[in-house]
Each structure stands twice: as C-alpha cells, then as structure tokens.
Amino acid sequence: MPIVLIVAEQQPDGNLRKATLNAVGAGQQLAEKAGAELHVVLLSKEPSKVSEELKGLGAKVVHTAEAPEFEHYLAETFAPAVAELAKSLNADYVGMASTAMGKDLMPRVAARLQAAMATDVMAFNGSGADISFSRPMWAGNVFAEVKLTTPVKAFTVRPTEFPAAEGGQAAAEVKAFSPKVEASRTKFVDFKEVKSARPELTEARVVISGGRGTKGDFKEIEALADLLGAAVGASRAVCDAGWVPNDLQVGQTGKVVAPQLYIAAGISGAIQHLAGMKSSKTIVAINKDAEAPIFQVADYGMVADLFKVLPELREALEKAKS
Amino acid sequence: MVDVPVSCRSREYPLFKEKDVKILVTAKRVEDPESKIKVKPDGSDIVREGLKYKINPFDEIGVEEGLRLVAKHGGEVVVVSIGGKEVQEQLRHALAMGAQRAVWVNHTGALDQMGVAGLLQKVVEKEKPDLVVLGKQSIDDDQNQVGQYLAEYLGWGQATFASKVESLESEQEKSKTPALQVGADGKTVQVVREVDNGLATLECQLPAVVTTDLRLNLPRYASLPGIMKAKSKPIEELTPEKLGVDVTPKVQVVKLASPPERKAGIKVPDVATLVDKLRNEAKVV
Ligand SMILES: Cc1cc2nc3c(=O)[nH]c(=O)nc-3n(C[C@H](O)[C@H](O)[C@H](O)COP(=O)(O)OP(=O)(O)OC[C@H]3O[C@@H](n4cnc5c(N)ncnc54)[C@H](O)[C@@H]3O)c2cc1C
Ligand SMILES: Nc1ncnc2c1ncn2[C@@H]1O[C@H](COP(=O)(O)O)[C@@H](O)[C@H]1O
Numbered sequence: 001m002p003i004v005l006i007v008a009e010q011q012p013d014g015n016l017r018k019a020t021l022n023a024v025g026a027g028q029q030l031a032e033k034a035g036a037e038l039h040v041v042l043l044s045k046e047p048s049k050v051s052e053e054l055k056g057l058g059a060k061v062v063h064t065a066e067a068p069e070f071e072h073y074l075a076e077t078f079a080p081a082v083a084e085l086a087k088s089l090n091a092d093y094v095g096m097a098s099t100a101m102g103k104d105l106m107p108r109v110a111a112r113l114q115a116a117m118a119t120d121v122m123a124f125n126g127s128g129a130d131i132s133f134s135r136p137m138w139a140g141n142v143f144a145e146v147k148l149t150t151p152v153k154a155f156t157v158r159p160t161e162f163p164a165a166e167g168g169q170a171a172a173e174v175k176a177f178s179p180k181v182e183a184s185r186t187k188f189v190d191f192k193e194v195k196s197a198r199p200e201l202t203e204a205r206v207v208i209s210g211g212r213g214t215k216g217d218f219k220e221i222e223a224l225a226d227l228l229g230a231a232v233g234a235s236r237a238v239c240d241a242g243w244v245p246n247d248l249q250v251g252q253t254g255k256v257v258a259p260q261l262y263i264a265a266g267i268s269g270a271i272q273h274l275a276g277m278k279s280s281k282t283i284v285a286i287n288k289d290a291e292a293p294i295f296q297v298a299d300y301g302m303v304a305d306l307f308k309v310l311p312e313l314r315e316a317l318e319k320a321k322s
Numbered sequence: 323m324v325d326v327p328v329s330c331r332s333r334e335y336p337l338f339k340e341k342d343v344k345i346l347v348t349a350k351r352v353e354d355p356e357s358k359i360k361v362k363p364d365g366s367d368i369v370r371e372g373l374k375y376k377i378n379p380f381d382e383i384g385v386e387e388g389l390r391l392v393a394k395h396g397g398e399v400v401v402v403s404i405g406g407k408e409v410q411e412q413l414r415h416a417l418a419m420g421a422q423r424a425v426w427v428n429h430t431g432a433l434d435q436m437g438v439a440g441l442l443q444k445v446v447e448k449e450k451p452d453l454v455v456l457g458k459q460s461i462d463d464d465q466n467q468v469g470q471y472l473a474e475y476l477g478w479g480q481a482t483f484a485s486k487v488e489s490l491e492s493e494q495e496k497s498k499t500p501a502l503q504v505g506a507d508g509k510t511v512q513v514v515r516e517v518d519n520g521l522a523t524l525e526c527q528l529p530a531v532v533t534t535d536l537r538l539n540l541p542r543y544a545s546l547p548g549i550m551k552a553k554s555k556p557i558e559e560l561t562p563e564k565l566g567v568d569v570t571p572k573v574q575v576v577k578l579a580s581p582p583e584r585k586a587g588i589k590v591p592d593v594a595t596l597v598d599k600l601r602n603e604a605k606v607v
Contacts, residue, residue, distance in 0.1 A: 012519075074524075075470065075480055100517035104482045107435070107470035116436055116572035119465045132576055137464055141359040142368060145576040185530070186479035189512065189523035192487075200519075206606070228607065236536065242489020246516050246537060253459065253536060261606040272355065278584055282604040284596065290589075299587035300599050312593040317607060320597060 002036035002129075003089050007082055007096035007105070008054055010042070012193060016050045018203050019097035021164035024057045026157040028165060030093060030124045034131050039063060039089065040172070043081055043179075045071040051174055058169040069181045072188035073101055075108045081179035083112035088177075091152065095121075098156040098256075110154035117154035118146055120256075122161040139252040140275035159202065160258035160279060194245040196232075201248060204231035206261045207280070209250055211235040211273075213266020213287065213306055216243035220310035221265060227314055227321075233257065233277075235267045251276035265306040269294025286310070342397035343504060345388040346451035347421070348442070349403045349412040350378040352462045365577040377412040380457025383534040385416045386541040387484075388455055390500035395508075397452075398422040402445055404438055406430040410557060417552035418544035424557040425449070429569060435463070437562075437569035439471035444565035446476060451529060453502075453511060458483050458533040469533035479526035481513035483535040487521060490540050501538050504528075 006027040009017045024040060031038040040059040042051065047064035054062045063085055069077050086094050086109070094109060096102040098120050110117040123134040125145065132147045133155060148154075201207060206228045210221045212235065225232050233255070234248040250257055252275040262280035267273060269285070269292055277283070278297055285298035286306045295301040302309055353359060354374040362369055377385075388399040401416040403409040404427040413424040427441050446454060459466040473480035486501035488494040503512040508528070515522045516535045526532075544552070562569045590596045600607045 075473075075482075079474065100483065100515075103466050104470065104480075107467040108474045108480065110467075111436075111439070111471040111474035116434065117465070117467055118573065119467060135464075136581070137578075138353070138359040138368070138462055139355070139464070140581060142361055143579045143581050145579070147574045147576055148572060149574060150572045184479070185527040186481070187525045189525050191517075191520055191522045193520040240490045240537060242491055246485065246521070247519055252461070252464070261600070261604070278581075282600070282606050283587075284600070295589070296586045297584045299604065300596055301587065301589045302593075302596060303589060309593060313596065316593050316597045320601065320607075 002034050002092040003039055004031045004034065004036045004093040004095070005039045005041060005086055005089065005091040006059070007094070007102075008040055008042040008050070009097065009099060009101050010044055010050060012191065014046060014049045016053055017097070017099065018164065018200070019099050019159040021057070022159035022162045023095065023097040023157055024059065024165035026121070026162040027095065028058055029162065030095075030131070033124050033127050034093070035128055036092065039091070041065075041082060041085055043067070043070045043078055053167065055172045055174055056167045056169050057165040057172070059172045062172045062174045063177055064174060065177050065179050067181050072191070074184050074186055074188060075104050076184040076186050077181055078105055079108040079112055080182045082109045084179045085177060086113055086152065093153050093155070095155040095157060097159050102156045106154055106156050113152045113154065114150060115152035115154040116148040116150045118148060119156050121155045121157045136275070139272050140278065141271065158256055160256055194247055198225060199229065199231045201231045201233055201250070201255050202257055204259055206230035207233045207250075207257050207259045207277070208263045208265070209233035209235065209267060209277070210238060210265050211267030212237040214238065214243075216241060218244060220307065220314070224263075224310055224314045227317060235273050264294050264298070265310060267294055268292045269297065343391055343395045343453060343508075344397050344449070344451045345391060345399050346446060346449055346454045347381065347384045347388045347399060347401050347416065348456045349381045349385065349401050349409075349416045350457070350460050351375050351403065351405055351409045351412045352378045352460055355379060355461055361578045361580045365579055368578065375408070375411070377415050378457050378460050380459060380461075380534050380536070382541045383536070383538050384455040384457055385419050385421060386539045387500055387502060387534065389420045389542070390498055390539065391453075391502060391504065393498075394500055395504060400425060400449055400451065402427065402442065404429055404433065404441055413557055414552050415544065417555045418549040419542060420548060423555055425560060426557050427560045427562065427565070429562050432571045433569055434571040434573040435465050435467040435471060436572055437567070438468050439475055440567040441562060441565055441569065442468070442472050443475045444567055445560070446472070453529060454531045456531070456533045458535055469531050473531035476531070479530045480532075481511070481515060481524045481526050481530065482533040483516045484513045484532050485516040485521065485535045485537045486514050490537055495540060502532065
C-alpha cells in the first residue's frame with residue numbers, strides 16, 4: 001500500500017502547531033485519493049508532550065524520534081532524519097504545512113529523496129497513482145495543476161485550504177525510531193519570539209489589518225481587535241517601515257489567512273496583499289480612496305477616514321454587545 | 323576564504339579590507355510584479371503579450387546584499403541567471419548595480435526547481451564561492467525551493483528568509499551596512515531569519531547558502547555610470563550540456579486556470595449600516 005508521510009511541527013512552547021492539524025487533514029484527503037496509508041512523524045527533544053494528541057488524529061502510525069539535537073529546529077538535522085524514515089518506509093508522498101519550518105525543511109528533504117515538490121498545495125486531484133496538485137502561482141493570480149513525475153513526491157499544504165484533522169479517532173500505533181543525527185554545519189544562535197496576547201494571525205476567526213494609511217498608528221486597530229478577540233495583521237508597507245513586527249505581514253510573501261471576518265483599514269489592496277486574504281469569508285475595507293483595488297474584493301466597503309471609522313465601529317460593536 | 327586558493331580571487335578591491343568574500347548571486351527573469359497576469363483561454367500559459375520583465379525582486383535584494391558584503395570585506399559578486407538570451411537583461415541589471423561579472427546558463431524551454439538547483443550546483447562547483455545568495459522565492463513560480471535543494475545538493479548549511487532586526491527605515495539600513503555578519507575569522511556567517519512568530523538567528527559555516535526575504539535591505543538603483551560600465555563587464559555563457567545536467571522537468575504543469583473570481587460587494591454609507599450588515603447579513607460579529 002502507498003504511504004503518505006506528514007511531518008508534525010511543535011511550537012517553541014512544545015505544543016503542536018495548529019497548522020499540523022490541517023496538514024494531517026490534507027494527508028487524510030491525499031491518502032483517500034491515492035489509496036494510501038497515513039503516517040505522521042515527529043522529531044523532538046520531548047515527543048511525549050504531543051504524541052498522545054497525534055495518536056488520535058486518524059493516522060495509521062505515528063513515528064517519533066527523540067534526541068536533544070531536535071530541541072531547536074535546523075534543516076540540516078531534521079532533513080536527514082525525515083528522509084531516512086521516508087526511505088525506510090518506502091513512502092510515496094512526504095508533506096507538511098507551509099509554515100516557515102515547512103518551507104525551509106521540505107525542499108531539503110525532497111532533495112535528499114530525489115523528489116520533485118509542490119509548494120502551497122490547495123487541493124489534490126485524481127485517484128490511485130494518478131494524483132495531481134493544485135497550487136497558486138504569480139501571487140495567486142493563477143492556479144496551476146501540476147504533476148510530479150519522480151517516484152517520491154514532496155509537498156507543503158496551505159493550512160487554510162484543508163480542514164483540521166479531528167482528535168479522538170482510532171488510536172495510531174506509536175513507533176519510536178532513532179535516526180542517525182548528522183553533525184550540522186549550522187548552529188542555532190537564538191530566537192526572539194514576538195509574544196502577543198492576541199490569537200495567532202493564521203488561526204484567528206477575525207483579523208484586523210492596517211496599511212500605510214494608518215501612518216503607523218495601530219491604537220484603534222488594536223482596540224478593535226481586543227474587543228473582537230481578533231488577530232492584528234498588516235500590509236508589507238507597514239512591516240517594512242518597522243511599525244509592527246514582520247510576522248504580521250499578510251500576503252504573497254507573508255502569512256495566508258482565511259478568517260470569518262477580515263477588516264482592511266488603510267490598505268490599497270495590491271495583488272500581493274490580496275494573495276494572502278482573498279479567501280476570507282467576509283471582507284470589510286475602509287479606505288479614503290474610492291478607487292482603491294481593495295474594494296474589488298470587499299463585501300462591505302466604506303470610503304472614509306479610518307481614524308474616524310474605527311472608533312465609531314468599536315463603539316457601535318461595544319453597544320451592540322451589551 | 324574557504325578552500326579557495328588566493329590566486330583564484332579577483333583582486334579588484336584594495337587589500338587593506340579585513341577579508342575578501344566571493345559571492346554568487348542569482349538573478350531570475352520574472353514578470354514585473356506590477357503587471358496584470360491573465361491565463362490564456364486554453365490554460366496552456368499566461369498571456370505574455372505586453373508584459374514587462376524584471377529581475378526577481380528577492381534576487382535584487384540578494385545582489386544588493388552581495389555588494390554590501392564586498393564593499394565591507396573585499397571580494398567579488400558573480401551573478402548567474404538561467405534562461406534564454408533575454409535573461410542577459412537581468413544580468414546586465416545586476417552588473418549595472420555593481421556586480422563584477424556574470425554567468426549565463428543558456429537554456430530555453432521548461433525548467434523546474436530541481437533543474438535550476440542542479441545547474442547552480444555545477445556553477446558553484448566551478449566558481450567555488452564562499453556564499454551563495456538566492457531569493458527565497460521567485461514571484462512567478464512561488465515555489466520557495468531552489469536555495470534549499472541547492473544547499474542539500476552541495477551538502478552545505480542553509481539560512482533561508484534572511485532579514486535583519488532593524489527596519490528598512492533605520493539608520494543601519496541608510497548606512498548600507500550588510501545585514502549578513504561574516505565572522506572575524508571569515509569562516510562563518512550569522513543570519514537573522516524571518517520565521518513564524520519572530521526572528522531566529524543562525525550561524526552557518528562557510529561556504530553556505532542564504533535566501534533573502536523582503537526586509538534584508540533596500541536595493542540601490544543602477545547609476546548611469548554603472549549602466550555604462552556594465553556594458554563591458556564579461557558574461558560567460560554555459561549550457562546544461564556543458565555542465566552535464568539533465569534538466570528534464572519533474573514538475574509538469576498540466577494546466578493553468580484563473581482563480582475563482584471574488585465579486586465586489588457593496589459600499590456602505592455609515593458605521594450603523596456596516597454593523598447591521600455584519601450582524602444580520604454576514605453574521606460574523
Ligand atoms: C515581491 C513582492 C512581494 C510583496 N509581498 C507583499 C505581501 O506579502 N503583503 C503585502 O501586503 N504587500 C506585499 N507587497 C507590496 C505590495 O505590492 C504593496 O506595495 C503593499 O501591499 C502596499 O501596502 P499598503 O496598502 O499598506 O500601502 P499603499 O499602497 O500605500 O496604500 C495605502 C492606502 O491607505 C489609504 N489611506 C491613506 N490614509 C487613509 C486614511 N486616513 N483612512 C483610510 N484610508 C487611508 C490610501 O488611500 C491607500 O489606498 C509585495 C511586493 C513585492 C514586489
Ligand atoms: N532560472 C533561474 N535563474 C536564476 N536563478 C533562479 C532561476 N530560477 C530560480 N532561481 C533562484 O531561485 C530562487 C527561488 O526560486 P523558486 O524556488 O523557484 O521560488 C529565486 O529567487 C532565484 O534566486
């Protein structure tokens with residue numbers, strides 16, 4: 001039987017990244033189409049922290065490797081270990097979520113397995129041995145259907161396009177393995193985490209993003225976000241200026257989000273920004289310029305000054321709440 | 323710096339600099355990011371008539387970083403592009419920015435990331451740079467793969483999504499100092515990376531592969547004298563055959579399609595209407 005191997009990812013706090021659940025969900029879809037068995041692998045300093053959770057996600061086998069070297073993710077130590085497991089299983093597909101780690105790691109794994117790769121997969125098509133992948137190109141202006149012709153096929157998936165695997169399913173067999181941990185030419189130096197009390201951008205139900213129109217004043221955006229339990233996002237212009245942390249950038253080269261509600265304030269709607277938020281369920285745009293391209297994708301547009309609208313909106317929502 | 327005899331080095335730069343580094347940077351030819359991309363009705367390609375072409379924005383950032391490193395340490399920036407003869411435009415652009423010389427791998431027709439990485443591996447083995455700087459992704463394919471494949475093929479360390487702590491409007495950026503920190507002994511490079519939820523710093527032994535993110539630097543404009551000078555800088559021509567690389571694509575594009583169109587909604591006159599719509603129509607608050 002063919003095998004689909006999904007790589008799990010832990011957060012710095014040791015918990016499973018939510019995107020891993022979507023990647024396992026994607027793995028399930030692929031396994032069904034390809035008539036394959038789903039396996040999951042976790043490399044960790046402390047796999048026990050999440051192996052219980054991984055067990056119930058519907059995979060056949062959960063492989064765990066425990067080593068002190070896996071404390072900090074490094075492509076050079078993780079790639080050989082994943083590739084070694086994929087080889088020993090004879091896996092046909094190896095994939096994970098398109099997170100920063102997924103994008104860094106998976107091509108290196110692919111290179112080791114002489115596998116071709118598709119990045120940011122949005123859907124799997126076909127069945128049996130004849131599987132193709134849908135993925136965006138040109139900042140999401142084009143959807144391509146691609147086939148990978150190598151025996152092993154690698155991919156990352158866009159978490160927003162796949163439902164999260166649900167817990168509590170038939171328990172997977174948990175197998176420990178001990179890969180050869182290769183010496184790395186690269187050393188982890190440090191990680192400066194941007195801590196925020198707000199929900200994570202890619203996971204939030206509501207996202208409020210500010211653009212250059214805010215002139216760097218995010219007070220009203222943050223106040224509205226706090227009222228709605230929303231995450232804060234930004235356009236590239238805002239991150240480039242250093243007004244907010246880089247990892248709030250939404251777009252082609254930033255985060256891809258698909259919340260229930262996306263509010264864009266003072267964002268013009270360049271194609272690179274739209275690439276990261278176009279599949280949100282409801283889009284609200286607030287912009288002074290009636291011609292701004294953001295209005296072409298907005299369900300509700302307001303041609304107005306954001307500094308006037310945002311406080312009014314917050315007050316109205318506050319009132320409606322009570 | 324690393325296992326390259328000094329005699330192989332270009333000595334254009336004064337020797338009082340601390341170190342010299344040889345940097346190989348890539349310059350892919352891509353559609354201007356401002357252009358409207360449309361799919362042909364038969365889904366075989368995009369409509370290419372009337373499109374403008376540029377150097378991949380991430381690669382331009384790579385060229386800039388290379389130039390800053392060489393200004394600080396001495397050495398040379400060699401730029402490489404793979405494609406038909408039109409990619410010489412992008413090579414000339416990098417040369418006009420200040421790169422010393424160029425390598426053109428002449429290939430027309432389809433090419434995937436494994437093909438590109440395979441060709442670059444051979445160019446690297448020939449040139450023996452201390453550092454290879456690529457873009458994190460090309461804005462046409464959006465694959466984000468070549469640098470990582472290349473690092474694995476070479477058995478080198480990789481630091482993807484290179485950025486810096488300071489913003490693009492900081493003094494540090496204005497002074498045009500490089501963000502990549504070459505160690506005092508010339509054996510390592512420290513790279514700040516943009517990752518999820520923060521900035522991670524890695525130290526790679528040289529030689530290494532780095533891929534650039536948007537906030538690594540603001541690329542310079544090519545000056546008029548730079549453009550004039552670029553005309554006489556050498557471009558070496560290679561081919562996949564000469565390099566002995568089979569570039570048959572393993573990623574086959576079956577069909578292109580336009581994404582589902584999102585319809586523009588309505589304009590609301592005031593906040594009260596907006597709140598009403600969000601509550602009663604969209605039911606999201
Ligand atoms: C390779 C590449 C990758 C890129 N990747 C991304 C990406 O991932 N994400 C991204 O966002 N961008 C990306 N960009 C940049 C993108 O092209 C745009 O430049 C950027 O999105 C513009 O940001 P903005 O809308 O905030 O600024 P602007 O385009 O300057 O728009 C500001 C808007 O604010 C409005 N405004 C001003 N004042 C007010 C006010 N008081 N009230 C209401 N409205 C007001 C103006 O009318 C204007 O429409 C990328 C570009 C390139 C070349
Ligand atoms: N044809 C090419 N010529 C030169 N460099 C390339 C080419 N294709 C890709 N690259 C490099 O690889 C990087 C990543 O591209 P990709 O993996 O295709 O998204 C780009 O930013 C370029 O630096």
